[in-house]
Amino acid sequence: MRINPSVLSADFVNMEAALQSISTADAVHVDVMDYHFVPNLTFGPQMVTRIQEVSPVPLDVHLMIENPDRWAVDFAKTGAECVTFHVEATDNPEGVLDQLEELGTKTGISVKPGTPIEPYLPLINRVDQVLVMTVEPGFGGQSFMADVLPKVEAVAREAERLGREIWIQVDGGVAPDTIGLAAKAGANTFVAGSSVFKPGVDPAAAIAELREKAMEASR
Numbered sequence: 692m693r694i695n696p697s698v699l700s701a702d703f704v705n706m707e708a709a710l711q712s713i714s715t716a717d718a719v720h721v722d723v724m725d726y727h728f729v730p731n732l733t734f735g736p737q738m739v740t741r742i743q744e745v746s747p748v749p750l751d752v753h754l755m756i757e758n759p760d761r762w763a764v765d766f767a768k769t770g771a772e773c774v775t776f777h778v779e780a781t782d783n784p785e786g787v788l789d790q791l792e793e794l795g796t797k798t799g800i801s802v803k804p805g806t807p808i809e810p811y812l813p814l815i816n817r818v819d820q821v822l823v824m825t826v827e828p829g830f831g832g833q834s835f836m837a838d839v840l841p842k843v844e845a846v847a848r849e850a851e852r853l854g855r856e857i858w859i860q861v862d863g864g865v866a867p868d869t870i871g872l873a874a875k876a877g878a879n880t881f882v883a884g885s886s887v888f889k890p891g892v893d894p895a896a897a898i899a900e901l902r903e904k905a906m907e908a909s910r
């Protein structure tokens with residue numbers, strides 16, 4: 692069970708302290724937004740490179756941008772462990788995967804809540820991660836959408852059938868009261884922003900609680 696806190700909910704001007712506070716996480720989730728694919732704007736490759744240099748854990752970069760065909764490699768070159776892009780943003784996901792694989796970066800594909808997963812199941816053969824969004828991408832602090840969990844189940848079934856051990860990730864509204872539902876559906880990698888970076892909450896304690904709840908649900 693992997694817990695990847697999202698720094699979208701951290702204090703951007705105290706990023707180094709935020710990163711140090713999540714050293715018990717499996718990776719740090721970095722949300723890249725471009726004002727086009729989603730109505731919000733965050734980090735470019737220069738910032739992601741600095742996060743990579745300072746972070747005690749590997750980077751899980753989530754690209755919410757148009758034209759990953761053109762830009763995904765820039766984020767792979769930051770040294771991120773894994774780069775995930777949205778299938779809705781490209782006509783040629785396999786071409787983007789080719790480029791990322793060439794740089795030796797782990798790869799992920801992501802689907803928005805309204806996007807069916809079936810057409811993309813064959814890609815499980817070559818990706819390291821499938822991200823099923825459990826909110827509309829763009830902002831932290833939204834409510835978990837349990838109705839997308841059948842897509843998580845479909846990914847888990849297909850990965851099992853193919854004998855592939857991939858990261859099955861959910862992102863959005865993940866908190867102690869929702870993580871169990873996702874774990875039961877077959878998710879093994881959990882992004883949590885506002886439930887980890889919350890005033891008055893110790894991020895390490897929040898990570899431990901999420902991990903425990905996910906493990907409990909999958910037993």
Ligand code: DX5
Nearest residue numbers: 697828829831832864884885
């Ligand atoms: C939303 C981002 C998420 C966000 C999750 O578009 O992809 O990673 O940080 O935030 P919470 O956990 O607050 O829903």
Ligand code: ZN
Nearest residue numbers: 722753862882
């Ligand atoms: Zn994200």
